[in-house]
Amino acid sequence: MSSESHARENICEFARSMFDRGLTGGASGNISMRLEDGGLLVTPTGSSFGRLDPSRLSRFDAAGRLIGGDAPTKEMPLHSAFYETRGAKTxxxxxxxxxxxxxxxxxxxTDPxxxxxxxxxxxxxxxxKVKLLPFFRPGDAAMGDAIRGLAGRRSAVLLASHGPVVAAKDLEAAVYATEELEETARLALLxxxxxxxxxxSAQIRDIVDHFDVEWD
Incomplete structure (x- = not known):
């Protein structure tokens, strides 16, 4: 299996797992993943995490042109902003x-x-630290501008009345971090x-220093 084929399967496998556990329902949620050639694989617009087809994922080249698959999620501004501002970290x-x-x-x-x-x-x-961003109409390019305004200082944001967006070094880390955010939010409410x-504060500082956490 090629590295791209493996990436396609991984996206669908993680998406199905999150769907099956009720972390996102219907046709909500989206995933993107950077490939070795600098392009992206992205979940298509209007697609369910429970029924993704690896062959129909949206495929972008390194210049950001759609070169294959179905039309991408309308939330591309969110994804693009993280890749642009956090570079190799994402x-x-x-x-x-x-x-x-x-x-x-x-x-x-809730602390913004x-x-x-x-x-x-x-x-x-x-x-x-997870930044709370204001409400934006889904798909609004202003969401990307808000993330760019953070200048790469945050790996995760929470969109008001919408949901979390989490960037990480690879797909597995991004999924696990997103699940950690949801579980901690659940504990906070409970x-x-x-x-x-x-x-x-001393315990927090020890964690931040020991694990080299971005904490500004």
């Missing part, structure tokens, strides 16, 4: 409409600079108002 981008993350984005006391409270080490390790014991 090998894949995952965007979901996951329930608990979206719910957290709607609450008035870092939406996840420090409940677990792994959310810090895999995501750093413990809201219960005064949970959170990690203190």
């Amino acid at each position: 090998g894949a981008v995952v965007h979901l409409h996951s329930t608990h993350s979206v719910a957290l984005s709607m609450l008035p006391d 600079d870092n939406v996840l409270p420090p409940l677990m080490a792994y959310s810090i390790m895999r995501l750093g 413990t809201r108002g219960l005064k949970p014991r959170m990690l203190d």
